Amino acid sequence: MQSQSRQSPYVPAVLLAVLSAVFYILCKKFLSGGNGGAAIWFADAVAIAFLYRHHYRHWPLLIAAFLSAIIAAGVGVGFGILLAIQYALACLSEVLPAALLLRRFCPREDYFDGLWPWARFTLFSAVLPPLCSAAVGAMVADASGRGSFSEVFPPWYIANAVGILVLLPIALQCRWSTLHSLFRGVDLGRFLVVGALAISCILLILPLATHPFVFASLPLIWAASRLKLLHTLAVIFVAILLMSMHFAGVDRAAQGDGFFLFLAVFASAIPAYVMAVSANIERHRNARIVEMESDLSYRASHDDLTGLPNREAFKRELLEAIGGARENGERHALVHIDLDGFKLINDSAGHLAGDALLQKISRQLGGLLHPTDRVARLGGDEFGLLFFRSTKEQARARCEELLRGITALRFPWRGRVYGVGASAGITEINRHNSRLEDLLSQADVACYSAKHARRGTVMLYEIARSAAAEQHSEIIMASTIREALDRQRLTLCAQPIAPAANTGSVDHYEVLVRMQDDRGEPVMPAAFIPAAERYGLMLQIDCWVVDEILLRRAHQVAGAGFHFSLNISAEALGDSGFQRHLIEMLEHTPIPTRRIGFEITETAMVNQMDRASEFVASLRQMGCKVALDDFGNGLSSFSYLKAFAIDFIKIDGSFVREMESNVVDPIIVESIHQVAHRLGARTIAEYVESASVAALLHSIGVDFVQGYHIGPPLPLEQLLYVGTQLENSGRMELG
Structure with missing residues (x-):
């Protein structure tokens, strides 16, 4: 009202x-x-x-x-x-x-x-x-x-x-607004024409028909189907007024003055009145549906908090830019911005403060952009920018200005003043780089690299030349690893370890994990192990290896009769769930625990000192052997060895490869060997590639050697098949 x-x-x-x-x-x-x-x-x-x-x-x-x-x-x-x-x-x-x-x-x-x-x-x-x-x-x-x-x-x-x-x-x-709507342009013309025709028809019918009321209702119904509600009511008002005046005797041709005569006059307008109201109700219902659909469409494409377009709407804009790049050779810049320090404000001042800050930054970003630019909130404290017809160098200069503006922004909240920074990653959209998923991933990775390099910076994604590209390669590799785990594309190999005094006698193997990509091509450990370590996938890999050896192939391994060792990563070493799972597998596996060994890197052992010491003790109590892997490549300190009882120390290959040409390496290898023996551990030298190096290691006193001179890694299936065919006699046991 x-x-x-x-x-x-x-x-x-x-x-x-x-x-x-x-x-x-x-x-x-x-x-x-x-x-x-x-x-x-x-x-x-x-x-x-x-x-x-x-x-x-x-x-x-x-x-x-x-x-x-x-x-x-x-x-x-x-x-x-x-x-x-x-x-x-x-x-x-x-x-x-x-x-x-x-x-x-x-x-x-x-x-x-x-x-x-x-x-x-x-x-x-x-x-x-x-x-x-x-x-x-x-x-x-x-x-x-x-x-x-x-x-x-x-x-x-x-x-x-x-x-x-x-x-x-x-x-x-x-009201003035309604009257203005009634008497404007096309609506006024339609009202005058339709109204005049309807009233004229009624005036023509009145003198000719004895009971013209049914006929008079037809022009009104026709008018109601052509006009808006208020226009129809105006026509009905005029029609009833004229018919009432006619039968009241204004033109001296009244056909009666009875109550039912006038009641018939009113009845002639009822169908048109009902039709006009029904049409208006339907019109409003349709308008509400359209409004609701428009509102739902807006909500589906915009962020509720900031009012900026959301990720899906931004993708549609990005597809438009991709189309221009492919068809016309245009170049655009995609920017991913992530706020620095936002979580601190959100946690200390509360979510209301965080929401208000996001709204303020959204307004600032919108105010600094060109009319052709696009900005969207991608989620959380992340924003996407799209600079049409801009090279990455131009985008970098503009982003540096935007970041300075965000850094200079001061946000007062309940008596305190807060500030945030931002990092940005940029990738260029061009004819040769125009896949939607790749572009979003590239900008995201470039922003991630910028945050880790130095906050408040802008990093460009240069394919195959930047830190962001290297980071991206690792992310893609991590995705490949997850897919390999899900689709059973991991395989196992085993590399022999022989006594230095008799390299022809092999009874011990190190189990190594290998991976195949989606085309079945092998992926080398140096390509996927770093990515697995960085993105927290080594625990899953270690669990898969343990289950494969101690559970799914346990009877084959037990029948082959050889000793073997499994690698345990730093992530698995510090995970209590993995430790419990491994102990349970060892308790139920048919493989004798005296033939099972585990290799733990020096760095992992030191970083997980408390958990590692208890876990290593538990493994040795069950009869397993424990080797300290890559010794000399980490902290290179002998003092922490007093906290562990170790069965083997594996000398890092960097000291073994060039023993013949480097006078220092033999001295280091001999020192490690002597200390290991005094601590009750035996030594294994890695990366033994020639007979001369093997002989030199034997002369120093190293117990075991491993490398391509002894034998390359063999598929586990092949080794298990050969092992089950050979007699167990003549094999030397380690320990």
Whole structure:
């Protein structure tokens, strides 16, 4: 409801008085039948509209104006002052209840937006209030001898109800905005043409047909199907007015003045009225559906917090840029921005502060971009930028300016001032780099590399030349590893370890893991092990190896009769779940634990000192052997060996490869060997590639040697097959 509480009530009061008097005289002079009763009554509808639209405190003045006009008009048409006052009170008995009921039950002015609002509006305006007016008016007429109650009540009720039903909606819609809509351009032309044709048809039918009401309803129905609701109501109002005047005798051709004659006039407009309301309800329903679809579409493509486009909408913009690059050779820049220090604010000041900061940064980013640029919130504290027709060098200069602006931003919150920084990664969209997934990944990786290199910097993604590209290669490799684990593309090999004194006698093997890519091509350990370590996949690999040897192939390994050792990564060594799983496998495997060994790198052993010492002790208590791998490549300190009981120390291959040409390496190897023996451990030299190196190691006293001179890694299936075919005699056991 649009209350006009702020405007002066005097102007509306004067306007109400004038309109009430005009409609009073119109109805009494031109719309009354032979018995003097008005066939239709419009004055009360005007008063109801004025009271409904104005504040309660203005009602006394408006009611006074209305009563004064009605009394004056009544006297003007020939009523005595007392009778005019009585009829004015009868009118007021309808106006007041209708205005009160409408303000109570129809406050939103949605009377024609749905079936229930329309029924509610009709009930509280045109059905119930006229009962009061008709009752009071009939009693006044009966008391004054102008007609009996039963004769006056029905036509009075119908006249008031129809007057309210036809004129009140028009009166309520009489606002400048609505009138402007009614009398503009195409709508005005359609209204005038359709309305004129409908009214003309009715005027042509009236003199020709004895009962023209059915025929008169057809032009109104046609008009209702062509016009908006307010236009249709205006046409219906004019049609009823003209037909009522016709049958009231204005053209001296009245065909009767009975109640049923006028009732038929009103009935002729009902189909068009119902059709107009139904069409309006359907129109509003469709509008709500369109609005809902538009809202859902907006929500689906925009971030609720910042109002920026979301990731999916950004992808569509990115596809447009990709299309331009492929078809026209255009170059664009894709930027991934990640805020630095945002989590600290979110945790210390709360999520409300974090949300407010994101909104502020979003506004700042939007204000610094060109009209052709695109910005989106990708999620969390990450934003995506798309610079159309921009090289990566130009994008870098602009991003550096954006980052300086974000860093200079100060965010006050509850008495404290916060600040954040940002890092950015850039990749160029061109004809040769135009795959959506690759571009998003490249920008993300470049941003990740920028954050780890030095926060607040911008890093370009240069294929095969940048740290970001190397990082990206590792990410792709990590994905390949996950896929290999899921699709069983890991395999096992075993490399022999022989006594230095007799390299032809092999009874011990180190189990090594290998991987195949999606084309079945082998992937070398140097390519996938670093990525697995960086992205936390070594634990899964170690679990797979343990289950493969100790569970799924345990009977084959036990039947082959050889000793073997498994590698344990730093991640697995520090995982209590893995430790429990390995102990459980050792307790139930058919392989004798004295033939099982584990290799742990020096760095992993030191970094997991407390857990490693207990775990190593548990393994040795079960009969397993433990080797310290890559010794000398890490901290190169003998002091921590006092905390562990180790069975083997594997001398790092970097000291073995060049023993013949480097005078220092033999000294280091001999020192490690001597210390190991004094601690009760035996030594294994890695990367033995020639017989001369093997002989030199034997002369130093190294116990075992491993490398391509002894034998390359063999597929485990081949080794198991050969092992089951050979006799166990003649094999030397380690330990």
